Amino acid sequence: MTQSKPRRGLQTRIVRAEDQVTPGFESFAVPVARASTVVFPDLATMRSLDWRNDGQWRYGLHATPTSLVLAQRLAAIEGGNHALLQPSGLSAISNVYFGLVKAGDDVLIPDNVYSPNREHGDWLARDFGITVRYYDPMIGAGIADLIQPNTRLIWLEAPGSVTMEVPDVDAITAAARARNVITAIDNTWSAGLAFRPFEHGVDISVQALTKYQSGGGDVLMGATITVERELHVKLKAARMRMGIGVSSDDCSLILRSLPSMQVRFEQHDRSALALAKWLKTRPEIAAVLHPALPDCPGHEFYERDFTGAGGLFSVVFDGRYTPAQIDTFCESLELFSIGWSWGGAHSLVMPYDIASMRTAAQWPHRGTLVRFYIGLEEEADLRADMERSLGTLV
Numbered sequence: 001m002t003q004s005k006p007r008r009g010l011q012t013r014i015v016r017a018e019d020q021v022t023p024g025f026e027s028f029a030v031p032v033a034r035a036s037t038v039v040f041p042d043l044a045t046m047r048s049l050d051w052r053n054d055g056q057w058r059y060g061l062h063a064t065p066t067s068l069v070l071a072q073r074l075a076a077i078e079g080g081n082h083a084l085l086q087p088s089g090l091s092a093i094s095n096v097y098f099g100l101v102k103a104g105d106d107v108l109i110p111d112n113v114y115s116p117n118r119e120h121g122d123w124l125a126r127d128f129g130i131t132v133r134y135y136d137p138m139i140g141a142g143i144a145d146l147i148q149p150n151t152r153l154i155w156l157e158a159p160g161s162v163t164m165e166v167p168d169v170d171a172i173t174a175a176a177r178a179r180n181v182i183t184a185i186d187n188t189w190s191a192g193l194a195f196r197p198f199e200h201g202v203d204i205s206v207q208a209l210t211k212y213q214s215g216g217g218d219v220l221m222g223a224t225i226t227v228e229r230e231l232h233v234k235l236k237a238a239r240m241r242m243g244i245g246v247s248s249d250d251c252s253l254i255l256r257s258l259p260s261m262q263v264r265f266e267q268h269d270r271s272a273l274a275l276a277k278w279l280k281t282r283p284e285i286a287a288v289l290h291p292a293l294p295d296c297p298g299h300e301f302y303e304r305d306f307t308g309a310g311g312l313f314s315v316v317f318d319g320r321y322t323p324a325q326i327d328t329f330c331e332s333l334e335l336f337s338i339g340w341s342w343g344g345a346h347s348l349v350m351p352y353d354i355a356s357m358r359t360a361a362q363w364p365h366r367g368t369l370v371r372f373y374i375g376l377e378e379e380a381d382l383r384a385d386m387e388r389s390l391g392t393l394v
């Protein structure tokens with residue numbers, strides 16, 4: 001076979017080596033396919049490829065066999081048909097704006113949205129000629145009154161970041177569909193496991209894969225998931241024009257964690273719910289904002305629409321404690337680290353000044369809000385740690 005070919009120099013033979021991976025080797029791991037260049041067998045093939053088709057390889061930035069497997073599994077988890085990977089959850093959010101909204105359009109955003117989404121919307125409103133308006137997350141069917149002829153996109157988050165109100169998703173999407181407005185939900189809290197957005201009329205689901213899908217606190221990635229191909233293609237066009245992609249190495253880390261996601265989620269859920277219920281009995285706590293408990297606004301929609309809760313919830317401390325005392329409480333916890341993001345094995349804590357974050361809905365509480373992420377440590381140890389730190393409040 002090589003006889004007809006000229007004898008080439010060592011460097012050429014190393015670069016253009018003709019060895020093949022041992023045929024018949026199979027493993028459970030999805031192979032990591034690294035590529036910038038994708039090689040075409042001939043020019044006719046190259047010219048025939050359509051960027052809209054996910055399985056047609058054109059350029060490493062757009063997809064590899066590794067990233068496509070991850071995208072397909074994510075779509076399957078959520079009950080969608082297509083998933084588009086992004087280098088972070090926020091990038092997936094940004095891609096929804098750039099894929100669907102143009103100057104002159106109007107966007108409705110829940111007041112309790114993930115803060116960087118809010119900053120993104122405000123930026124586009126300031127510099128790119130769209131309008132954004134914030135709505136009370138408990139607005140329900142009342143959203144119909146806010147929809148204008150130029151309203152293009154309605155964001156939802158269920159439950160909302162930090163304050164945990166659970167919206168009536170069905171009522172909001174019904175109003176949006178009646179007026180041909182696209183809806184996008186940030187579904188990160190439920191990991192796509194405990195809430196199935198496409199069964200509730202949502203068009204686009206956004207996941208920060210950085211959280212439970214990674215599960216390690218070590219990878220950043222995001223995704224948009226859709227049922228409709230047309231929407232997927234619009235988002236894909238925006239991603240392509242912005243030059244955004246993900247690495248197969250990162251995809252393989254997420255693929256490694258994905259099979260254990262459901263059992264991790266259920267364990268986080270068990271510990272978090274037990275601790276939330278215990279906190280409710282404590283005199284230091286004014287309200288426990290856990291969607292599975294009745295203090296949480298929209299608890300009835302959680303009961304109607306969700307099958308579980310994971311590890312993230314918040315509490316509001318009694319108003320007699322100063323923010324400085326709550327800071328001391330947070331810092332004196334030994335098994336809860338102070339840090340952004342969540343979804344890994346380690347428990348986290350973060351205090352928030354909610355009143356300064358709201359513009360549409362009145363925040364009813366006086367005390368400081370603290371958000372807990374319950375990791376995979378022993379629940380009894382976490383409880384003892386909380387109890388000891390509550391002792392710093394006098």
Ligand SMILES: *Cc1c(COP(=O)(O)O)cnc(C)c1O
Pocket residue numbers: 087088089090091114161186188189208209210211220221222341342
């Ligand atoms: C973390 C998070 C994001 C953003 O994810 P990154 O990968 O950190 O950009 C988006 N939405 C929610 C609800 C999140 O918790």
